[in-house]
Amino acid sequence: MIDPAPSSAAATCDAARQFRRRSLLATGAAFATATVMAPRIVRAASSSGALNILHWPDEIPAAVIQEFTKATGIKVNATPFSQNEELINKLQATGGDGFDLCMPSRPLAPQYRDLGVLAPWDTNKMKLDALIPSMLLLSTSIWTWDSKLYHVPHCWGAEAIAWRTDQTQLDYKTLSYGALWDDNYRGKVQGRPWSLLLTIGLWMDHTGQLPSNRMYDTFESPDKFKAVYDKLLPFAISHKPWIKQFWDSADSTISGFMENGCVIGETWDGPALRLKRQDKPVTFMAPQEGAITWMDGWSLTQSAQNIDQAYAFINYLHEPAVSAAISNGSGYNPVVKGAEELLSPVQKRNYQEAYPADAIDKVWTARPSSPWYLDLRAQYADKFKAA
Numbered sequence: 001m002i003d004p005a006p007s008s009a010a011a012t013c014d015a016a017r018q019f020r021r022r023s024l025l026a027t028g029a030a031f032a033t034a035t036v037m038a039p040r041i042v043r044a045a046s047s048s049g050a051l052n053i054l055h056w057p058d059e060i061p062a063a064v065i066q067e068f069t070k071a072t073g074i075k076v077n078a079t080p081f082s083q084n085e086e087l088i089n090k091l092q093a094t095g096g097d098g099f100d101l102c103m104p105s106r107p108l109a110p111q112y113r114d115l116g117v118l119a120p121w122d123t124n125k126m127k128l129d130a131l132i133p134s135m136l137l138l139s140t141s142i143w144t145w146d147s148k149l150y151h152v153p154h155c156w157g158a159e160a161i162a163w164r165t166d167q168t169q170l171d172y173k174t175l176s177y178g179a180l181w182d183d184n185y186r187g188k189v190q191g192r193p194w195s196l197l198l199t200i201g202l203w204m205d206h207t208g209q210l211p212s213n214r215m216y217d218t219f220e221s222p223d224k225f226k227a228v229y230d231k232l233l234p235f236a237i238s239h240k241p242w243i244k245q246f247w248d249s250a251d252s253t254i255s256g257f258m259e260n261g262c263v264i265g266e267t268w269d270g271p272a273l274r275l276k277r278q279d280k281p282v283t284f285m286a287p288q289e290g291a292i293t294w295m296d297g298w299s300l301t302q303s304a305q306n307i308d309q310a311y312a313f314i315n316y317l318h319e320p321a322v323s324a325a326i327s328n329g330s331g332y333n334p335v336v337k338g339a340e341e342l343l344s345p346v347q348k349r350n351y352q353e354a355y356p357a358d359a360i361d362k363v364w365t366a367r368p369s370s371p372w373y374l375d376l377r378a379q380y381a382d383k384f385k386a387a
Contacts, residue, residue, distance in 0.1 A: 048072075048073040048074065049073075049074055049075070049306055049308075049309050050074065050075045050076070050077060050306060050309065051074055051075070051076050051077070051100055051101070051306050051309040051310060051313055052076075052077045052079070052098060052099045052100050052101075052306065053076060053077070053078050053079065053099065053100065053101040053102070053103075053313075054079050054080075054081055054087055054090060054091075054099050054101070054102040054103060055078055055079070055080060055081070055101075055102075055103045056080070056081070056082075056103055056296060057080035057081075057082070057249070057250065057251075058250040058270050058271065058274075058330055058331075059103070059154065059155055059270075059296060059326070059330055059332060060078070060326065060330070061325065061326060061329030061330060063325065063329060064317075064322060064325055064326055064329065065078060067322075067325075068313060068316050071316070072312055072316070074309045074312060074313070076313070079099070082248055082249035082250075083248060083249075084104065084105050084108060085378075087102060087103070087104065088108075088111070088115070091115070091117040091301065092115065092117065094303075095117065095302065095303055096117050096118075096301030096302045096303035096304070097303045098303075099301050099303070099304070100300070100301060100304040100305060100306045100307075100309070100310045101298055101299070101300060101301065101304070101310050101313065101314075102118075102298075102299050102301055103154060103296050103297065103298055103299070104151065104296070104297065104299055105294055105295070105296050106138055106139070106142070106143075106151070106294065106295045106296070106297065106366075107294075107366040107367065107368050107369040108368075108369055108374075109142040109143045109150075109151065109368050110142075110368050110369065110370050110371070111369065111370075111371050111374065112143075112150065112299070113145055113150075114371065116302065117301060117302050118150045118299045118300060118301060118302055119150075119300045119301065119302050119304060120146075120148035120149060120150055120300070121148070121149045121150065121152065121300060122311075123149055125311045125315075126152065126311065126314060126315060126318075127315055127318055128152070130318045130319070130320075130336055130337060131152070131153055131318065131335055131336060131337065132335055132336065132337055135153045135156065135295065135335040136152075136153060136335075138153065138156075138295050139151045139152055139153050139295075139297055142368050143297075143299075150299055150300075151297045151298070151299050152297050152298050152299075152314065152318075153295055153297045153335040154295075154296050154297045154298055154317065154326075154335065155295070155296060155326060155327065155330065155332040155333060155334065155335060156293065156294065156295040156296075156332065156333050156335060157268060157269045157270055157293070157294060157331075157332040157333055158268075158269050158286065158291035158292055158293045158294065158354075158363065159192075159195055159266060159267065159268055159269070159291065159292040159294070160266070160267075160269065160284060160285060160286045160287060160291040160292065160354075161175060161177070161179065161180070161264065161265070161266060161267075161284070161285055161286075161287055162253075162257070162264070162265055162266075162267040162271075162272035162282060162283065162284040162285075163263060163264040163265070163282070163283065164257060164262075164263050164264070164281055164282055165281045165282065165283050166281035167263045167281075168184070168185075168263055168264060170285070172285060172286075172288075172356045172357060172359070173288075174288075175285060175286075175287040175288060176203055176206070176287050176288050176289060177199035177200065177202055177203040177266070177287050177289050178203045178207070179264070179287070180196075180199070180242070180264060180265070180266060181239050181242055185242060185263055185264050186241060186242050187241060187242065187243075187244055188242075188244055188261060188262055188263040188264060189242045189243050189244055189262065189263075189264055189265055190243070190244055190245045190246070190247050190253065190256040190257075190260075190262040190264075190265035190266075190267070191243070191246065191247065191265050191266035191267070192246065192247055192248070192266065193246055193381035193382075193384050193385050194377050194378070194380070194381035195266050195292070196236065196266055196384070197229065197232060197233065197236055197377075197380055197381060197384060198215060198292065199266050199289070199292070200232045200235060200236055201215045201218070201228060201229075201232050202214060202215055202289040202290065202292075202364065203289055204232060204235075205289075206288065206289045210228065210231055210232060212228045214289075214290075214364060215228070215364075216367065218373070219366075219367040219369070219370075219373060222372050222376060225373065225376050226376070229376070229380045233380055233383060233384065236384050236387075237383075237384060237387040240384070240387050244256065244260060244261055244262050245260055245262060246385060247265070247267065250268065250270060250271040250274075251271075253265070253267050253268065253271040253272070254271050254274070254275060257272075257275065257280075257282050258275070258280065267284065269284050269291075269331060269332065269354060270330050270331040270332045271331070272284035272331075273331035273350045273354065274330075274331045276350055277331065277346050277347075277350065283353065283354075284350075284354050285353070285354055285355075285356070285359075286354065286355050286356075286359040286362065286363070288362070289362070289364070290359075290362035290363050290364040291354075291355065291359065291362075291363050291364065292363075292364050292365075292366070293363045293364065293365050294365075294366070295335075298314055298317075318336055319336070320336050320337065320338035320339045320341070320342060321339075321342055322336075323335065323336035323339035324336075324339040324340070324341075324342035324343050325342075327339065327343055327347055328343060328344045328346075328347050331347070331350070333351070
């Protein structure tokens with residue numbers, strides 16, 4: 001089943017509101033709690049062996065994996081990837097051989113269904129009731145086929161605007177994706193090519209320059225996609241001199257701000273908020289057009305060998321204390337009920353400052369992305385980069 005954009009956006013908004021409304025209590029005992037709970041979590045599963053995972057590098061703090069191994073005896077062999085395309089290429093090239101778990105992004109469900117590289121979850125072995133219902137819905141609504149589930153949530157976050165607070169000042173009431181193209185930032189902007197094109201489209205729709213139903217028209221057909229992108233691409237190309245660097249990972253985003261002279265950029269929230277936690281002069285905020293929300297989750301590969309270990313790992317991650325530790329360490333947001341009560345005061349403050357006032361009501365969530373959509377998006381991004 002593939003859900004339309006409004007329902008998925010509503011689910012993300014609902015989850016975000018739950019995150020904000022509840023009181024967030026500080027605790028330094030998150031991992032202590034997780035470690036105490038761990039034997040109960042995995043008692044029925046293997047207490048040794050290995051697990052091979054493909055993961056986004058900044059979404060699982062090393063300490064989480066280390067604590068899991070201490071608690072269970074299961075060694076985790078972690079292979080990072082930096083883009084969804086890289087993950088798909090690895091799975092296609094090997095058929096998933098050598099990997100038990102992978103971490104696809106939510107909108108790519110249609111592509112993974114066609115690829116046939118995943119195995120379904122046995123939900124009887126999982127504690128799905130531990131998850132925030134609206135977050136679980138983001139997986140079940142489009143990652144269920146043949147009456148089987150192929151994806152469970154891990155964390156969620158957003159792409160919006162980050163900047164150096166020691167070099168520029170911006171305010172939520174007037175913050176816009178259009179700010180990236182202000183003359184003051186010529187040669188000082190960073191962003192991901194296809195994401196920058198999307199934000200130009202959202203800005204042009206918001207200002208009436210290029211109506212596109214908040215870019216949702218582009219998901220309907222190749223012709224509608226081209227009709228919008230053929231008009232926004234010339235603007236992007238003419239403003240290529242504004243770009244200092246294109247980022248392709250969390251690490252390159254961080255180096256852009258700290259080493260390469262970037263003052264402002266379209267970025268993920270995690271890297272920018274990590275710098276903010278370290279008292280670096282960087283902050284992150286949703287603009288008036290809405291932050292671009294995303295959710296990543298876990299899938300079992302078709303060739304998975306260490307099945308018991310995989311379920312032990314997922315159930316461990318879905319404990320509130322562990323989910324909170326993931327959020328505190330990564331800067332991204334938890335998907336487990338009760339995790340928000342264990343977040344650090346810094347994580348709570350960063351979230352509130354990133355999504356002030358009515359920002360959560362304005363978030364933008366991608367529709368499920370068909371293969372033709374991803375192909376066209378890549379083509380236009382390549383044209384932008386090559387210009």
